Amino acid sequence: MRWPDLPPLNSLLPFEATVRHASMTRAAEELHVTHGAVSRQIQNLEKSLGVTLFERGTRSLRPTPQARRLAAAVRDALDQVDTASREVARRERGGPLALSCEPTLLMRWLIPRLPDLASQVPGLTVHLSAGGGPVSFDRDPVDVALRRDDFPVPADVCRSPLFLERIGPVCSPDLAERLRDGHGFAGAGEEAGVAGTGRDEAGAAGAGGAGGAAAGVTGVTILHASTRPGAWADWQRLTRRRVEPDGEQTFEHFYLALQAAVAGVGMAIGPYALVHDDLVRGQLVAPFGLVEDGTGYQLLSPQPPERDERIAALLTWLRAQATGL
Incomplete structure (x- = not known):
């Protein structure tokens, strides 16, 4: 290697x-990773260089002069790489379409549907x-x-809506059955809700009366994802159901928490698009149904889709796939 001391x-x-x-917290937010991931990388860098790069206080983090000097050099290098990358990445209008997608949605919803895209829009790569x-889109x-x-x-930036976000607790059928037998949750939906398609949960906000919370999740391990740490709190706020877990476990990514739910480790909050296929296959159930959380998914583009036939074709296909959500 030409640069052995890098x-x-x-x-x-x-x-x-x-x-x-x-701030490591703000750096993690910018890079869409966890605070722990940033902290580990900083520790690895300090170990590699053999120097301390930050003065760490109780509620402060101050870069040393050496850190500022190195960071300036890194920024200069990244600027050069950025300029070269944009020049290399310029594509003709009729070429492949580069699509960035949120990781868990990519893995659990979009990739399984790519064969249909190839069939329905054969000219689109x-x-x-x-x-x-x-x-x-400039960078x-x-x-x-x-x-x-x-x-x-x-x-x-042009925003093309696709589907609304709907969330609710999901778990394996075996775990749901054990919880039902042991009264691990109460007030769950009927079988239509267990199938994950019930839309009546939106009315649950008033189920507990003027000041109380409706029956909810008890006696089970609840699963969190570091990339959406407020998911359980959002569901409680929307439904006013109680959550009194036996334990809690946090995973670094949403898809890991959902896979743990499939494996019967515990119960996770499942956004419908991310758990739709597992619900259909019977690998997961949604005992309380699903509730809209006020957000949704959209396709972002630097220009209106109709100005680029590739984007227009992709948007039409995505909306067709989203009709079931």
Whole structure:
């Protein structure tokens, strides 16, 4: 290798963001990773260089002069890579369409439907990448992005709605049966709700009366995802159901929490698009049905879809796939 003294390259992005924000939490939010992931990369970088890069206080994080000097060099290098990448990534209008999609939605909803895309739109080639949160079409090598609308979108970005977000607790059928037998939850929906298609949960906000909470989840391990840590709190706020778990477990990504639910580890909050196929196959059930949480998914593009036949074709197909959601 021509550069034997380079530090771990995957640590440089979290390091630069941490120096710029003077905060690992804000760096993690910008990069759409967990605080722990950023902290580990900073530790790896400090170990590699043999120096301390931050002065750590009780509620403060101050980059050292050496850290600021290194961060400035990293920014200069990234600017050069960014400029070269945009030049290399320029594509002809009729070429492949680069689509960025939130990782769990990509894995659990979009990829299983790609054979249908190839069948229905045979002339369209799509290059997929995983990503979440804001996207810069000037900077990032993507043509369109499939995102949940939980962040501000610049006025010059076109937003094409796809489907509303609906959430609810999901678990394996075996775990649901054990909980029912042991009264692990009460007030769950009828079989229509167990199938995951019940829409009557929206009225549950008043089920507990003026000041109380409706019967809910008890005696079970509840599963969290670091990428959406407020999911259980959102469901409780929307439904006013109680959650009194036996234990809690947190996973770094949403798809890991959902896979743990399939395996019977516990109960997770399942956004409908992410659990739809598991509900249909009977690998998961939604005992309390699902409730709209006020957000939705949209296709973001730098121009109206009708100006690019590739984007227009993709949007038509996505909306057809979303009709069942």
